Structure formats: C-alpha cells, structure tokens
Amino acid sequence: MEQISQVLFALDKMADINDQRVNRYKHLAEKSKDVESKLFFMQYAIQAQTFTATLNKWRVAYGATPHTPKKGSLMSQAYSHFMKVVSLGSKAFELRECEVMESNALKTYRTATALSFLPVATLQDITSQTNELEKAHYTLKAFRENGAHQWQAAFA
Numbered sequence: 001m002e003q004i005s006q007v008l009f010a011l012d013k014m015a016d017i018n019d020q021r022v023n024r025y026k027h028l029a030e031k032s033k034d035v036e037s038k039l040f041f042m043q044y045a046i047q048a049q050t051f052t053a054t055l056n057k058w059r060v061a062y063g064a065t066p067h068t069p070k071k072g073s074l075m076s077q078a079y080s081h082f083m084k085v086v087s088l089g090s091k092a093f094e095l096r097e098c099e100v101m102e103s104n105a106l107k108t109y110r111t112a113t114a115l116s117f118l119p120v121a122t123l124q125d126i127t128s129q130t131n132e133l134e135k136a137h138y139t140l141k142a143f144r145e146n147g148a149h150q151w152q153a154a155f156a
C-alpha cells in the first residue's frame with residue numbers, strides 16, 4: 001500500500017509541473033503576435049496536456065482519481081503576475097523563464113525515475129516524457145541563445 005501511495009505522489013508532482021507548463025505556454029501563445037511563436041508555444045501546451053493525460057491514466061490504474069489542477073498560492077500567483085509585467089514582452093526573458101520551468105520539470109521527472117518504486121510500464125511512459133522534456137529544454141535554450149530567429153526549427 002505504501003508503494004502505491006509513493007507512485008501516486010510522484011505522478012501527482014509530475015502532473016503539477018505539467019499544469020504549470022500548460023498555463024505558461026497558453027499565456028505566451030495568447031499574447032504572441034506572430035503565428036510561428038503562437039504555434040511554438042501551443043505545441044508545448046498540448047504536449048503538457050498530453051503528459052498529464054498519460055499520468056492520469058496511471059493514476060486511475062493505481063486506483064486513484066485523475067489529477068485535478070491545483071490553484072497556486074497567493075504568493076505564487078503574485079510572483080507569476082509580477083514576472084509577466086516585468087518581462088514586458090521580451091522574447092529572450094520569456095524563453096529564459098520557459099527554460100527554467102523545463103529545467104524544473106526535468107528535475108521532477110528525473111527524481112521520479114531515479115526512485116525504484118515505479119513499475120516498469122509506468123517508468124517507460126515517464127522516461128519517454130523525460131526525453132521529450134529534454135528536447136524542449138534544449139530547443140528553448142537554443143532559441144534564447146540564437147534570438148529565436150527560426151521558430152520553424154521547433155517543428156522539425
């Protein structure tokens with residue numbers, strides 16, 4: 001029973017980080033003025049939603065209810081609003097914030113995969129998601145460093 005609660009805890013933490021990713025990328029897509037960046041950010045929002053759906057499949061398989069997004073604390077909401085105001089649309093700043101978010105997601109996923117209590121089938125899905133997160137992190141870093149001149153490269 002304890003092993004199942006550990007698995008559910010790990011699944012919940014990964015779903016939480018994907019909720020953050022969905023919210024951030026949807027916000028960036030909505031405020032983007034060019035089609036390429038809208039598509040780029042929506043691609044990652046959809047990816048995060050897909051990850052959460054897979055994690056929910058495993059939550060249900062272990063007898064739990066699907067993950068429900070948590071509303072952030074008042075402090076985290078204030079910080080998020082502050083960061084949106086401070087960025088003033090700076091593409092490099094936004095990409096850096098996304099890069100940090102992806103780095104945090106990778107830490108969460110790597111911690112979950114390092115723990116031996118995850119069953120093999122669940123671990124395979126999480127490892128696949130980790131690989132995709134690594135690609136997202138690398139892409140965001142490359143765009144930030146190169147000035148995001150070629151958004152189309154993200155879809156290759």
